[in-house]
Amino acid sequence: MADLAKQPTTGFVNNGSLVQYGNDNTAGDWDYIVISKPNRPWRVSIRGDIPTSKDGVDMSVSVFEGTIPLFSSTGTWKLQGQTSLNATKKNFKIKFRNVETGKKLKVKIGDWTPLNGLVLKGYAADRTLLRDTITTEIWRNLHRDEKGYLAPESAYSYYDRDNLGMRTSVLFSTAGFPCELYHDGEFLGMYIIRSDNDNDQYLIDSSNPGHFLAQPDHANTFWTDGNYNPPEWEINSPDPNTDDSVSFLKRFLRWSSDCIAGRVNMKETYREYIDLECFIDYILLCEVCFSPDSLVNNFMLCSWNATSVSGVMYIYPYDEDQTFGIVDRYLSARDTDPFKMGWVTKRDRMFDRQDPIFFETIHNSFTPEIRARWRYLRDTGKISAETFNRIIKDTTDLINPDMMRKDLELWAMDADVGIGNGKVISDDGKKWSVSFIMNFAKRRIQWLDQQFKYYN
Incomplete structure (x- = not known):
């Protein structure tokens, strides 16, 4: 795990705050980062106590696509979902924080709207990890109209004055992709990184x-x-x-x-x-x-x-x-x-x-x-x-x-x-x-x- 104390200044650095590219690009005040959708398996490596409830505990996390670092952050993680509380293989929700500013850090993955954190679903009822993700994708595929909309056009045009309507890819459900979860260097299981189900998605x-x-x-x-x-x-x-x-x-x-x-x-x-x-x-x-x-x-x-x-x-x-x-x-x-x-x-x-x-x-x-x-x-x-x-x-x-x-x-x-x-x-x-x-x-x-x- 990277040293959380050092402030990066040049080049490619993964210091426990944000991964940065380019010379003298500290990016210390960035409030969100943008990542492409994965072409290879993601690996999420967490350091800190494993949560036992829906109360968050502090942690630091580094995220990789294959062996390539994407970003690192501090924050909290907690148990997620009612069923998960009684399951052996838990679900987790991670909230990111910019270690330099202490502010919330949002992550935009591909065309998803920026997320306040990541939901990691273990799906103990479905060990293939597939059913939830493919069902909601089937939904978007069959319900999307000729313009690509999943809701009435008025729901999209409502934001024309706010951001010129740049919300055409909202999910109207959840979406996800697989990842490998590690805790203190030890493999903790296969999970699905799932988008939030909040107001922005609708x-x-x-x-x-x-x-x-x-x-x-x-x-x-x-x-x-x-x-x-x-x-x-x-x-x-x-x-x-x-x-x-x-x-x-x-x-x-x-x-x-x-x-x-x-x-x-x-x-x-x-x-x-x-x-x-x-x-x-x-x-x-x-x-x-x-x-x-x-x-x-x-x-x-x-x-x-x-x-x-x-x-x-x-x-x-x-x-x-x-x-x-x-x-x-x-x-x-x-x-x-x-x-x-x-x-x-x-x-x-x-x-x-x-x-x-x-x-x-x-x-x-x-x-x-x-x-x-x-x-x-x-x-x-x-x-x-x-x-x-x-x-x-x-x-x-x-x-x-x-x-x-x-x-x-x-x-x-x-x-x-x-x-x-x-x-x-x-x-x-x-x-x-x-x-x-x-x-x-x-x-x-x-x-x-x-x-x-x-x-x-």
Whole structure:
């Protein structure tokens, strides 16, 4: 680890503050640094006590692409995620600090918006590390319109006066890539560096009462009872202590429950409440990636014109590690057959005990529209086995097979993952392979082709 005390002056220096190139370029007051997306495996080397809670502890970190230093920093790291607290292989969140100024240090990776830190996901429920990353990338690929937008154009143009609209690459979910994590020089495991899931990723201005962003957290019955239960929601914007966000959410939940109960006609009223194409795409994502854990949890609700009496809701995926055959209970690899599993967004089997009744109501109200959207996504190749395999390969190319083997040696495949025994949910690891995911995706597409009567 580099000496943290010295101030660099010339040349290429990695001193525990910032990596710098060029003569007499101290860059001591830089508040963010820019790094290309990786072409080789990243290595993150941390020195300091390993955190045991969500309270941050001091550390220093150096980041490498292969053997080439990218930057070094001081800061804090802590445990990340509710499930991780009970897992053997923890998730971590790193916050960077400029050692010279003591100020926060942001890192911009490729076209990502600048991050306040890095989230390191261990994905004990999915030892391939692939499912979350590829599912959100599949989402962006299928939902992106002809201009490359993932939200209404007004959400982008809102920032034209601020930065001339230079926000075209915001993720509208998370993204990630693999890294090797080291602690005090010892290999700590394979992880995914994942982007933050904050307001910036959704073009949300929290000072604007019309900008709404929230997610359900261990929620249960809000679709059917239409009730807003504060402990079940994390509201990012606007301030959850104001009436603005709560009133808008209550309006949406009342409408959804009224549609389910038949008190309101969804087809006649949807334009005032939801962006239909966004919700249809979300349904198709849950189906093609098989995501039963994303029906009353693990999604973001978003709006840019929210009021207590009007506003259109959009939906975006989040935390998609339980996809492509991973469910929160035992189901053998043999029984995890896309031709046997049935619908995720209908009340067929309810694998993760999450009620899909709202999405089933959309199915029943908009069957022709859903079928037409599937045909478009298949005709354009946005959904195909070849497209999915390319997305998978883009991630696996950044994983050294030898280091994955070491990860499996270090963290036993039957380790407690916080949602049950890893040996159980993976059927003794049979679901933890690239080939399983690729074959599952191919057969799931074939099954959905049959349901939607798509014959190319």
